[in-house]
Amino acid sequence: MPFEYFxxxxxxxxxxxxxxxxxxxxxxxxxxxxxxxxxxxxxxxxSVEVQFEEADAELAFVTWxxxxxxxxxxxxxxLGNFELERDGDRWxxxxxxxxxxxxxxxxxxxxxxxxxxLSVARADSGWEARCIVDV
Numbered sequence: 001m002p003f004e005y006f007x008x009x010x011x012x013x014x015x016x017x018x019x020x021x022x023x024x025x026x027x028x029x030x031x032x033x034x035x036x037x038x039x040x041x042x043x044x045x046x047s048v049e050v051q052f053e054e055a056d057a058e059l060a061f062v063t064w065x066x067x068x069x070x071x072x073x074x075x076x077x078x079l080g081n082f083e084l085e086r087d088g089d090r091w092x093x094x095x096x097x098x099x100x101x102x103x104x105x106x107x108x109x110x111x112x113x114x115x116x117x118l119s120v121a122r123a124d125s126g127w128e129a130r131c132i133v134d135v
Contacts, residue, residue, distance in 0.1 A: 003031035012108070013117060015130040021057060021120070022084045024127035025064050029082045029095065032065055032133055033072075035108050042080030042104075044096035048072065055089045057120040061129045065113035068095045076100060108135045 004015045012035060016028025033039060048071035054060040064084065072079050077097045084093035116132040
């Protein structure tokens with residue numbers, strides 16, 4: 001499984017793993033949005049684009065998650081399909097999803113990714129990105 005969770009007081013820790021840094025970030029986004037609803041029920045009908053510059057990989061992970069959450073909340077969407085590319089300090093990605101439907105199962109409301117327990121590092125099989133999300 002490319003992502004997992006860990007306990008942290010009233011909030012939730014997310015971990016994304018991947019062969020590349022970008023794949024670990026995508027898995028982290030999947031972990032966050034899996035808290036909100038079941039990703040397998042999200043249809044990729046609309047797309048949100050995110051772009052940012054960040055040299056620090058840890059800050060880039062939090063920025064990536066928070067931009068996706070902000071776009072989803074602003075547009076009343078739930079996202080379930082993610083892509084991310086990096087060129088040096090420039091990051092460009094997207095999330096695809098749809099507006100909430102009545103039959104979608106609602107999970108927890110994720111307010112944002114925090115700097116608490118933030119870590120992005122090489123792991124045995126590639127990369128691991130983790131942080132606490134405020135719920």
